[in-house]
Amino acid sequence: MKIQKQNFTHLNKSKVVSRILKNLVGLSILVLFASCITNDNDSEVLEPQPDGEALAARFEENRANATQEFTLDASVGGTITGTQGTQVTFQPNSFGLNGTPVTGNVTVQLIEIYDKASMLLKDKSTLGIRDNGDKEALKSAGEFYIDAVQGTNSLELLEMAGVQSKPIDFADLEGGMQIFRGDDDTDGDWIEADEDGDGEKDNAQIRDGGGPNGEYATYNYDIGDFGWTNLDKWYNYTGSKTQLYIDVPDGFNQDNCAVYLSYDGEPTALARMDTWDTSLQMFTEHYGLIPIGLEVHIIMVAEIDGQLNYAIQGTTIVDGHIEVITSLSPITQPALETLINGLP
Template sequence: MTACKKDKGTPPNYAKADDVLAAHAIKQQSFTGNADAGFTITGEKGTKVTFAPNAFVDGAGNVVSGTVTVTLKEVLSKKDVLFSGVMTESNGQLLESGGEILVKAQKDGAELQVNPKLQDKGAQVEIPKVMNNGDMGLFIQERRQQGGGASGGNQQESPYTWVPAPYYPFGNGPNSYTFSLPSFSWVNCDRFYSDPNPKTTITALPAFQDNNQVSDLQVMLVFKNIATVITLPFDYTSQKFQSYQNSLPIGLQADLIILGKDSDGFIQFGTQSITIGANMHIDAPVHKATQAEVDAFLATI
């Protein structure tokens, strides 16, 4: 006797969430230099930071000498923003980014600061115009304004946001943005996004295809035609992921992206192309995904 049996094929090689995040994490680059003489570092993506002689001080304000260690993170694409955790919004207002960087300095394990006596001459920065070529200004991170969330502070959101730093000179050259580094912290070449269309609020909920519990959920929008990536914080009042109130221009196109980690450690992943509509709600399918599926989508943004 003989029988036929359907070949189910090789099961998908689903990706672990930690592996996906590690593969796309923003690399921290490390450099050393002589604080007395000054030196220049150049990042892998083209960011250049030039430190003047005696540009570093310790926690007590004393000028530091000898060898110092400088680290650099470059966020120069929408994909970089997506995995940096530092989104392009200012107290709920959309920003267009020309690039973000994080510069830190240490000596013997102790954090250093930019020498304030050098004013705006301590550390000069050039960021290549690979993410955007529009006219930008310098933004720095500060504590979010009270009540800046979508429902009067009932959102699970980052406590920090971007605010303009108009007191620092900023240059829009043909190939790079140039400015003085105000401090060893995140800085951003940014501008407020202007759109004449009416603004609205949208909500979203993941629709899971698996029964496993999912944690570390992130719901984000990557906009199609502008260098803008935002998160939709979870709003405890509506029990939905929700944009900031009346912050999104109707008609703007974006990719909704959901990332999470199930109880087996696999990534839960979903994407959906949307056009912002008035008071729209999105039920977004989310499923276990392979590394190749995630990478293929990321190559399109």
């Protein structure tokens, strides 16, 4: 029997294996070296950023989407009725261009706001300016934008027009409603109006009405110019008052988010916290008239990567109150509307 001889070379003396080992060691060193090199692109974590311009665009788009249009014969005038029941009545020949009545059809535009969510998401909160410059919260019975155009021409209102609010249940009726206009600074604050120019502040009139659904009341007033007008009354509160600060998460400021103060028990009392304290890096209200013991909800909204984000926190005001908001959550606009209108 032949025995086949096999030639076994000691592993340590194998040139092939030696080369393999050398290559493995070299590769390990390269991997180790590469792992120690910091890649700036990999280490940089891009956090989503709040977009103030996108938030402002959302507010503007909401106002545009809420604009209703009606056609009237300028020579005849007439009454328009909004989807929520607001009526505006125009006299004949009351639409003008450069002081001269126009003829033919005109387009009348109307926005009507009656709830807190619409006030916030159209950025039409109510903060009034007293004659002495003090700012105080207002309770609203409705906000209205009324305008008219003919083709590309913006028109003037040559004669007084009458505004009637939607029907109001008698249980929800409040006396003392006045007419407010946007102030000349166009910063969202409101001043008491004198629409007829008689030197006196205008008050809304309450009229009774009735229909298939029973009896109701309406607020009524006249306007002498197009634009925004409000049915408001001063939110007169008593007791000791304090300054309120809102501490928002890092990266948020007055340029990229909006913070509002919602008064519990008042369906249409909403003030924007529009002052940013640069030293404290907090929002505040600049009028210093928040009653201690008042129950409120703080609402914060921002636009992040095309997504609406929010925070809502209920609190009771204490002396030197600082409310801390730690985070925001994404939400759809309809869902946020439901939450806001469901607040106490």
